[in-house]
Amino acid sequence: MIEGRKILGSIGLGILTIFVIVAVFAPYIAPHDPHQMYRPMEHPSSSHLLGTNDIGNDILSEIVYGTRVSLFIAFVVSVISMLVGTSLGLVAGYFDKVGFLIMRVVDVVLTIPRLPLIIVIASFIRPSIWNLIALFLIFGWTMPARIIRSEVLTLRRRYYIDATKMIGGSDFYILWRHILPNVIPLVVVQFIMEAIHVILAESGLCFLGLGDPVAMSWGMVFHYAFECPIIYVSDVWMWWMLPPGLCIVFTVLGLTFVGYALEETFNPKLKNPFGGMER
Amino acid sequence: MLEVLGLTKYFSSGLIRKRYLRAVDDVSFKIEKGKTLGLVGESGCGKTTIGRLILRLTKPTGGKVLFDGIDLFALNRRELLAIRPRIQMIFQDPDSSLNPRMKIGTSIAEPLKLHGTIPKAKRGQRIRELIETVGLNPEHVNRYPYQLSGGQNQRVVLARILAMNPDLIIADEPTSSLDVSVQAQILNLMKDLQKKFDHTYLFVSHDLDVVRIMADRIAVMYLGRLVEIGETGDIYDCAKHPYTQALLSAATVDGGKERIVLKGETSSPIDMPAGCRFHTRCPRKRERCTIEEPELVEVGRDHYVACHLV
Numbered sequence: 393m394i395e396g397r398k399i400l401g402s403i404g405l406g407i408l409t410i411f412v413i414v415a416v417f418a419p420y421i422a423p424h425d426p427h428q429m430y431r432p433m434e435h436p437s438s439s440h441l442l443g444t445n446d447i448g449n450d451i452l453s454e455i456v457y458g459t460r461v462s463l464f465i466a467f468v469v470s471v472i473s474m475l476v477g478t479s480l481g482l483v484a485g486y487f488d489k490v491g492f493l494i495m496r497v498v499d500v501v502l503t504i505p506r507l508p509l510i511i512v513i514a515s516f517i518r519p520s521i522w523n524l525i526a527l528f529l530i531f532g533w534t535m536p537a538r539i540i541r542s543e544v545l546t547l548r549r550r551y552y553i554d555a556t557k558m559i560g561g562s563d564f565y566i567l568w569r570h571i572l573p574n575v576i577p578l579v580v581v582q583f584i585m586e587a588i589h590v591i592l593a594e595s596g597l598c599f600l601g602l603g604d605p606v607a608m609s610w611g612m613v614f615h616y617a618f619e620c621p622i623i624y625v626s627d628v629w630m631w632w633m634l635p636p637g638l639c640i641v642f643t644v645l646g647l648t649f650v651g652y653a654l655e656e657t658f659n660p661k662l663k664n665p666f667g668g669m670e671r
Numbered sequence: 672m673l674e675v676l677g678l679t680k681y682f683s684s685g686l687i688r689k690r691y692l693r694a695v696d697d698v699s700f701k702i703e704k705g706k707t708l709g710l711v712g713e714s715g716c717g718k719t720t721i722g723r724l725i726l727r728l729t730k731p732t733g734g735k736v737l738f739d740g741i742d743l744f745a746l747n748r749r750e751l752l753a754i755r756p757r758i759q760m761i762f763q764d765p766d767s768s769l770n771p772r773m774k775i776g777t778s779i780a781e782p783l784k785l786h787g788t789i790p791k792a793k794r795g796q797r798i799r800e801l802i803e804t805v806g807l808n809p810e811h812v813n814r815y816p817y818q819l820s821g822g823q824n825q826r827v828v829l830a831r832i833l834a835m836n837p838d839l840i841i842a843d844e845p846t847s848s849l850d851v852s853v854q855a856q857i858l859n860l861m862k863d864l865q866k867k868f869d870h871t872y873l874f875v876s877h878d879l880d881v882v883r884i885m886a887d888r889i890a891v892m893y894l895g896r897l898v899e900i901g902e903t904g905d906i907y908d909c910a911k912h913p914y915t916q917a918l919l920s921a922a923t924v925d926g927g928k929e930r931i932v933l934k935g936e937t938s939s940p941i942d943m944p945a946g947c948r949f950h951t952r953c954p955r956k957r958e959r960c961t962i963e964e965p966e967l968v969e970v971g972r973d974h975y976v977a978c979h980l981v
Contacts, residue, residue: 551762552770554728555828558759559782559835560752573772 401653407646411639415459422453426608433622435631442631446620454613455636461609462643465521466590469528470583476529477536478579482567484537485544495541498534506531507593514602521607524597528590536582543575577658584651588644595640610636672704672871673725673839678734680720692940694720696895697734699967702888704838707865707872709886709903711879711918713937717895718875722841725873726760727751738839756786759837761845765824769816775827776812782834801830806860822853829860833868841873846881858884879922883907888973891915894940894948897967901974911976914949947979955980 429448436443442451484491598611613636623629680695695717702708723729736743805826846854890900899912917931950960967975
């Protein structure tokens with residue numbers, strides 16, 4: 393079982409590495425400028441590997457540049473969510489009164505159905521990458537805050553916390569040196585969960601036409617393909633709709649595999665053949 | 672050295688109809704410098720709470736703790752930080768007394784770093800000294816707590832505590848989670864350290880054999896109250912309180928005497944019985960015991976008992 397996890401983790405990491413390389417080196421990898429117009433609706437050929445779309449853009453180049461947009465949004469939202477969520481979770485778990493207040497805010501935000509509200513707000517505001525990021529951030533910090541808090545609640549009862557107080561460690565010192573390192577595994581797992589959610593939600597919004605029309609993400613490529621009636625009556629969907637869809641699927645799959653493998657690394661009980669014998 | 676006067680801690684629960692759990696109720700005792708007081712009683716009787724109260728890890732409900740004449744409960748944050756190094760505590764479970772993600776060396780260096788009494792350059796040497804004093808190998812420095820045994824971890828805890836140069840050490844069942852053979856090693860180490868550094872111990876335990884080896888005086892607790900306190904010899908040879916007698920008869924060292932088996936359960940500390948707290952299980956209960964709560968009275972030299980029968 394452990395070996396299986398390792399293999400899956402390596403596969404996931406491999407997939408993610410490929411996508412990250414594509415995103416970072418997009419100008420070198422893309423065969424054409426994605427805004428350059430060629431003859432529209434061309435079938436795949438040696439000069440346009442995935443053909444061209446209804447306005448003549450090279451589809452492969454669009455997807456390569458789309459990797460940048462999709463991964464950028466997911467990365468920025470996840471990083472900020474984790475920073476905010478972890479800090480609030482640490483404070484909320486360690487100080488009872490502040491924690492009570494923070495958790496009531498979390499409760500309220502968590503009761504709001506996430507995706508429907510994002511759709512509603514997104515349809516009113518001007519669609520842009522930064523607006524989308526801000527929207528996802530409203531919700532992104534709540535789950536990590538809650539999960540980190542519950543872990544801190546148990547961690548702060550350990551004897552080494554009392555022992556550190558006795559040798560003169562301040563609250564800030566205890567949080568930074570003793571509690572934070574012990575919640576990092578949880579933060580990493582939450583980071584992956586959030587990235588998966590954002591990638592799926594962002595492409596969903598784009599699909600509905602609520603994405604940024606200037607920043608072509610995978611979801612936007614998909615959206616424009618879907619809006620073009622020809623795809624229903626010809627083979628065009630095979631090189632226009634399928635590739636961005638597969639990109640989304642593989643990214644999410646890669647993240648899931650990595651998360652699954654990390655679960656083992658971070659949970660000594662799974663590593664230990666005498667499971668549960670924590671020393 | 673340490674004087675505890677009328678120490679009281681009630682835990683309350685419930686918002687409208689408050690209920691109180693009387694964990695520690697009007698407990699007083701003294702420990703002289705370089706001596707060990709053994710605090711015994713069954714689990715849940717408030718032994719650990721007393722230790723935590725003295726360290727101010729838990730807020731007291733009432734009473735006073737005088738440490739070298741300084742009232743610990745009257746100190747503000749800064750004064751408390753200044754005095755805390757002198758009082759240290761060893762906890763039951765050595766494995767959770769150390770941060771699992773910190774190397775042993777880093778853990779031992781932590782008090783030196785936080786306290787800043789020793790210049791950085793000399794810390795390495797001090798750490799080596801400490802490790803030697805508690806009988807560990809210098810190579811243990813780079814290990815993590817889960818790579819060491821419980822006994823070794825308890826030695827690390829002791830090294831950390833020694834780094835603070837404490838005067839009073841509160842040991843809360845320091846050996847209860849260790850093997851018997853390892854227990855003896857740790858106890859011997861603690862006795863050696865006491866001789867060497869003139870430590871004062873408050874030794875909390877439920878193990879009478881261990882306490883007999885360690886303590887100069889013994890205090891017996893039942894449901895948050897002291898029922899008997901005296902020199903170790905006096906307690907073992909002529910215990911006056913029926914609860915102490917029952918405890919001793921259950922201990923392995925006293926095979927000769929007949930065993931006193933107590934009936935019933937310990938009363939709940941929330942719905943405390945009226946009168947003597949022990950009367951529900953006492954084999955020699957009188958009517959007076961159900962009405963009036965006994966006070967500690969002197970029955971011998973430095974030997975106090977809270978029982979109507981003496």
